[in-house]
Amino acid sequence: MQSVYLSEPDSGNPISALRYGDCPLADPPDGWTTVRVQAAAANRHDLFALSGVGPAIGHLPIILGSDAAGVDEDGRAVLVYPVVEDENGTSLLSERHQGTFAEYVNVPRDNLIPIPSGISTAEAACLPTAWLTAYSMLFTRAGVGASDTVLVQGAGGGLSTALIMLAAAAGARVWVTGTSADKKAFATVLGADAVFDPGARLPEQVGYVMDSVGAATWNHSINCLQPGGTMVVSGATSGFEAMVDILWVFAKQISILGSSLGSRVELTDLIGFCLRHGICPPIHESFPLSEAGVAFQTMQNGTATGKLLLVPGR
Template structure:
């Protein structure tokens, strides 16, 4: 079957170790199911895999990809939940311990198949399991954002942050979002948020801060949280050791909450929200699987706004 996989590691030039070609057909274990992939979405995680982050040489070649939607063994339309427990009892996402989704077929535990709502296309559904699920959990389960609440999204333009802008608006909250890029601020404002420069003073202190940037924005995040506010962290692209003002933290009774991904049940709730409200993931490009290298090149360029999706029917 066709697949995209890492053949080696190269931190300086990750695309040089990307191969598009034939891979063995998946052999499911008991309780596992094979999905015919109709669409997969790329993440920066795929580029990190090519750089050698989270993989060992003895695992190569490794099929890339965390996100996919397709047809389950019973003919139903499904979305693949990407978190799988390993034989050791810990867990990882697809393409770390088990082969990933940028292939004609992928095998996962049957528990990982979540029914796809008819309202969502395969391309739209494939965007959800990693970035969108993370953003949804940050806002709801961890952030406890209420319909009339307020949220600050740091570094909008990235996958999780942009999803949080759209989801926060759909949940009925007042959404503020920062970006260093004026063009991205303009696009974020068109999605319903109040877009501001990093470090800018907000009209109000917020209930929830969505933090994926880390050191560069964390002080601002703490200043913007109201008494009892929640700062929910799922990334640290600018550094993972920010200074934390403990006096502000205990005086305002702030919560700093870590999170990662979500559950299959939360993925189902997320898709139900999209089906109900009509909001959809922002897709930068849909590229035929036959041109998969072009999709990786586009992601690597950084010149994208939204998800890069592979159409496996082409």
């Protein structure tokens, strides 16, 4: 079957480590089933693997991709929950098990979620990593609700898109930082109430900050919090090491919470939330598997507004 896989990482030029070609599909183990992939979403998790960061490096060669929607063996339209729990612990698809950038993927039967009417297969494929992480950050970890003010660090990517749309739908006031006029305009279209330059002084401090940028925004995020505020961290695209002025942490009694993905139940709840509020995840562009390099170059350049999809068979 045609697949996009990693056989040897390249920290200097991660995208050059992408390989496209024929990979065999193993028989699914007991309790697993095979899904015909119709759409798979690209994530920065894949870029990290290509650069040699993450558990996948111990299981090469491996097919990349953790998000997918498609058709199961019974002909049902299904969404794949990407977290696998087995005797070796917890991992994402494409870390210890072959991933979703292929014509078919084997997954545990319990990881399949029927796709209800009202959401397309392509839109569903956007949800399992970026959108589920955003949902968990906002509602499970932080408990954001109507009338709260939320600052989202960064605009344009899949996670920030989800954070803006979900928080706005919940009735929160949403402020966003963005590096370009296009990204700021896109954030406004999504529902942001105000947009600011990175590091800008805000009109007032906020109750919640959602940060996946890391080192570049860390101190700004802390400074923007009101006393008793909460910062939720789910990534570090600009770097993992940041200096922290500890005085502000205890003097303002702020909470710093880590967040990573979410549960299968949360993914089901996320689907219901999107349907109730009429939310359709924006898709920047769809590519055939053979053009995975173009998709990831777009991600690396930071020019995408919404999710990037790989579509087998195109």
